[in-house]
Amino acid sequence: xxxxxxxxxxxxxxxxxxxxxxxxxxxxxxxxxLLAFGVPPVTANVSNTVGLVPGTAAGTLAGRPELVGQAxxxxxxxxxxxxxxxxxxxxxxxxxxxxxxxxVPVLIAxxxxxxxxxxxxxxxxxxxxADVGGVPAxxxxxxxxAVLTAGVYGGYFGAAQGVLLMxxxxxxxxxxxxxxxxxxxxxxxxxxxxxxxxxxxxxxxxWTVAALIAAGSVVGGLIGARIGRRLxxxxxxxxxxxxxxxxxxxxxxx
Numbered sequence: 493x494x495x496x497x498x499x500x501x502x503x504x505x506x507x508x509x510x511x512x513x514x515x516x517x518x519x520x521x522x523x524x525x526l527l528a529f530g531v532p533p534v535t536a537n538v539s540n541t542v543g544l545v546p547g548t549a550a551g552t553l554a555g556r557p558e559l560v561g562q563a564x565x566x567x568x569x570x571x572x573x574x575x576x577x578x579x580x581x582x583x584x585x586x587x588x589x590x591x592x593x594x595x596v597p598v599l600i601a602x603x604x605x606x607x608x609x610x611x612x613x614x615x616x617x618x619x620x621x622a623d624v625g626g627v628p629a630x631x632x633x634x635x636x637x638a639v640l641t642a643g644v645y646g647g648y649f650g651a652a653q654g655v656l657l658m659x660x661x662x663x664x665x666x667x668x669x670x671x672x673x674x675x676x677x678x679x680x681x682x683x684x685x686x687x688x689x690x691x692x693x694x695x696x697x698x699w700t701v702a703a704l705i706a707a708g709s710v711v712g713g714l715i716g717a718r719i720g721r722r723l724x725x726x727x728x729x730x731x732x733x734x735x736x737x738x739x740x741x742x743x744x745x746x
Contacts, residue, residue, distance in 0.1 A: 497529050498704060505708020507731075509547040510716040512654070512709070517607045518544065519651040520600065521731075522705055524739030533593045535698055537584065538691040541650060543702040545688050547709025548681045551716075558674035565631060565665060565675060570682055572636045576643015577683035581690035584648050596649075597740045603651030604736035607729050610655055635664035639679060646683035647690075654680055 504525040508518025519540060526536035559566070584592060606613070638660045646653035657676040665672060691697060 493529075493700060498700075501525060501529070501701060501704045502708045505543065505547075505705040506712040506715070507708075508544060508705070509550075509709035509712020509714075511731075512544075512547060512551060512713065512716065517603055517652045517655065518547075518709070518712070519649075520603050520607065520736045520739075523651070524600070524735055526701060527739065531698065531701065532589070533596050534584065534589045535696070536701075537592070537649060538695050539698040539701040540705060541684055542688040542691060542697055543705025544709050545681070545684050546706045547713045548677070548684050550710055550713040552674075552677045552681045554713075555674035555677050558671045559678065562667075562671065562675060565667075566678065568631065568636060569639050569675070569679060572640040573643040573646075573679040573682040574686055576640045576645075577647040577686040578690060580644040580647020580649075580683075581687035582647075583644070585690070585695055597744055599649045599651065600736050601740050603649075604733050604740070606652035606655045607736075608733055610729065611726075613655060613659055616659075631661075632664040635660060638664070643679075643683045646680065647687040650684065650687075653683065 501522070504522045508522045510518075511521065512518040522540050522544070523536055526540060527533065531539070639657070642653060642656045642660060645656065654676055657679055658673065661667075661672040661676060662669060665675075667675075
């Protein structure tokens with residue numbers, strides 16, 4: 493790996509950490525960057541997941557005050573995220589690498605669409621959230637299987653997992669959106685963390701790549717916590733959309 497490549501991956505990690513704090517879906521920066529430097533798709537996905545765990549952990553720790561009193565909800569949903577993350581990671585490893593390479597453009601495109609539509613999704617969640625007053629604090633019955641499904645997706649690829657989780661929690665759990673966002677961060681950490689453990693145990697990890705992304709994502713997470721929320725989210729969504737769309741076009745052209 494050349495110094496230029498290492499620097500680009502580090503910067504992508506910083507961008508991913510910042511974007512994850514503001515709008516989520518930082519994977520749509522780091523994953524295409526790794527592909528551009530010739531890292532095989534499965535190795536890129538595995539190393540990216542491992543590398544982003546520290547940044548996700550930093551974001552979760554920053555939201556600890558909003559998690560106070562959420563023990564019943566967390567106890568109900570964390571096992572679903574845990575199981576989903578393991579299943580998604582195993583699917584990535586069990587299915588042929590050619591299958592993942594073939595579906596990657598679809599997954600990236602899905603992530604881009606979710607990020608672009610995030611303002612509308614958030615507005616819809618906010619409108620619907622007023623209608624869940626009668627729902628118990630532990631969530632509607634359908635929330636747990638939905639969180640499990642989001643965990644499978646997150647363990648397999650992960651881009652825009654946070655958007656999916658906020659749509660689920662915002663419509664099925666009676667709590668403030670700030671507290672639900674903290675829950676979303678915790679569930680994302682569980683999915684990414686357990687998937688990373690599976691990958692470390694069963695699949696070769698490019699530790700240079702993972703370390704660069706980890707260092708960058710932690711720095712980006714700190715930036716996002718301090719100034720990232722002052723940046724126009726629309727600008728960051730445009731960046732994600734451009735990078736993701738470019739990656740899809742490049743992959744389909746090969």
